[in-house]
Amino acid sequence: MALRKTWAVALVGVDGVLVEVEADVRGGGLPSVQLLGLPDSALQESKNRVRSAIENCREQWPATCVTLALSPAAVPKTGTSFDLALACAVLAGAEHVPPQRLAGTVLFGELALDGRIRHADGLLPALVAAREAGVRCAVVPAAGLAEAALVEGMDVRGAEHLSDVIAWLRDLAELERCPAPNQQVPPSVPPADLADVRGQPEARFALEVAAAGGHHLLMVGPPGTGKSMLAKCLCGLLPELTGQDALEATTIRSVAGDLRSDPELVRTPPFVAPHASASVPALIGGGSGMAKPGAISRAHRGVLLLDEACELGTQRLEALRTALEEGEIRLARRDGTLRYPARFQLVLATNPCPCAPAREIDCQCPPQARRRYLGKLSGPLLDRVDLRVHMRPITAFALRGGAEPETTAAVRERVARARIAAAARWSEHGWRTNTEVPGPVLRRDFALPPRETALLDRALESGAVTARGADRCLRVAWTLADLAGADRPDREHVATALDYRDRRAV
Incomplete structure (x- = not known):
């Protein structure tokens, strides 16, 4: 013994x-x-x-x-x-x-x-x-x-x-x-192709901007206008996961028990779309003892779609705010406090009112009902969403005729060039996308001339945007410049970025 x-x-x-x-x-x-x-x-x-x-x-x-x-x-x-x-x-x-x-x-x-x-x-x-x-x-x-x-x-x-x-x-x-790891990476198949989306040019371009810069997106519009389909196309525009990102995403699947049936390294950005009835623990993580990862951690390095976002309720939506800002979630439980990574792109999709008619002129909701419905998307939450788009009803011309829409592959090439430009610019600082750059760095080390930001300055002085909103406008402006192949944003890029934060889209 x-x-x-x-x-x-x-x-x-x-x-x-x-x-x-x-x-x-x-x-x-x-x-x-x-x-x-x-x-x-x-x-x-x-x-x-x-x-x-x-x-x-x-x-x-x-x-x-x-x-x-x-x-x-x-x-x-x-x-x-x-x-x-x-x-x-x-x-x-x-x-x-x-x-x-x-x-x-x-x-x-x-x-x-x-x-x-x-x-x-x-x-x-x-x-x-x-x-x-x-x-x-x-x-x-x-x-x-x-x-x-x-x-x-x-x-x-x-x-x-x-x-x-x-x-x-x-x-x-x-x-x-242990067998040798499979070095052949199977080609990723996006869940949907942009060629299947008819009409909605503003929303399609907003999706391209979101993919190029890693920005969060809100789409508001009647049912059947393609909000969910566009959100599913976002993963196809993002680059494949490599290195540490792929290992982090696979690790979360392992802890959650999702790796048993498919023990492969996660290469495609995850796409997670919880149901509108999901609880707060289902979103952010929970459970007795040591908490398990929730939907926001499963979407790490990928896309989290909250369809019918206003049906989720204020409590569940507000639980996302810390993760959107810090890129991780911390859960305090009986057995200790643990951390799960949660750096994802948020896509919110919602109807403009409870009755959700096909045409907005047919809405029978009183004004206070519409305000109460959309009011579930609080100001602090919307302040963290970079792009807001109002979807229009699909016309017969857009559905049956018109120009053939671009495919995901064509848009993905532009997104890849924009991401390469951003990564080269921020490489010495350790950032890869425009959305990761802190606001003070944009204002101090990469400040734009006053004539380029005059419109944004007036919006800030009038209270139309907050200081956080102004920083996010600058990040979107840099993404627009990368997509256009410009060295730095100009007045038009800043104005377009500010227009995407227009609250009237909500």
């Missing part, structure tokens, strides 16, 4: 913390099992799962006092992914398996009572955290090998049963190695 240790990973949001799992198996004392280190209810139950799994593998459970400690003790431990590490630590402490291969090896997986190793959510961020902590070997469920292949620089092995891991520790067998 001895003191042995191995390693596991505790997840706090999308961040992982390397956890040392110690097993002290002593010869004296009454038979008992103590689990220390802030375990949650699911982890407390692991004592029974681990014992049954070991005995069903025809191994002897120590008939003595077993003390299991998870360090650092101050970090909350949640979930069932510690089962495999606890079982191996107990077996090593009872001297049933040699401890050599446990040194520097992370074990991740949930145990069934018969010893089968089940997949647990969060494998990808756990392996990333282990790699950053200097660990280079890991044993994971065989079902998670495809997901583990997304992490480079790790010797990952998969096992389907605890007996397989025991044989590997005894150097009697080898475990299945």
